[in-house]
Amino acid sequence: MSTLSQEVMNEKPLLIPAAPAGEEQRVSTILDMAKEHLGFIPDGLRLYSISPPLLETFFTNVGYFRSGTRLSPVLTTMIRYLVSSEAKCQFCIDMNEGFLDHMGVDLDRARQARDNPAVAPVEDKERVLLDIALRSVSDPQSVNHADMDAAHAQGWGDREIFDAVAQATNNRAFNNLLRTFNVEQQGVFA
Secondary structure, three states, X not given: OOHHHHHHHHOXXXXXXXXXXXXXXXXXXXXXXXXXXXXXXXXXHHHHHHOHHHHHHHHHHHHHHHHOOOOOHHHHHHHHHHHHHHHOOHHHHHHHHHHHHHOOOOXXXXXXXXXXXXXXXXXXXXXXXXXXXXXXXXXXXXOOHHHHHHHHHOOOOHHHHHHHHHHHHHHHHHHHHHHHOOOOOOOOOO
């Protein structure tokens, strides 16, 4: 185990999630729905219990990317995986790697994409969206009209382009939130 991983595991979370008084049922309902979909409650989601309105918004956002967007589940997961890798958010890296494995994605190839996104196991027409999404968090000013034209040429509409960037930027915010409060491993609230 790397020194960084040991340090992360030894860190105690800065906040312990608890639903505000009178909001316990609201929080419990959302967490139960998450458990029904995922089989467990991710500690990153549990952290949101502190703010029930933000928990609802986050859960709704996750639901949209699971079934409301035209982007494939592999693409949205690869976006989250690679953004999390760049942010060094181990919780999100591990969780998204688990999702990729469950979808039957070659994990060796996914892991190689952490150093070279061009080899990411996505469809060829999705590569342009993956590239735009990744640059949106690392160098947003580099995204330009030529990128939009390239995405449109692959058959993507403005909504899909926007969704790919929203997935990346929302995930980066989530990574930062988890890292800020030392919630970088599942089980930190046990």
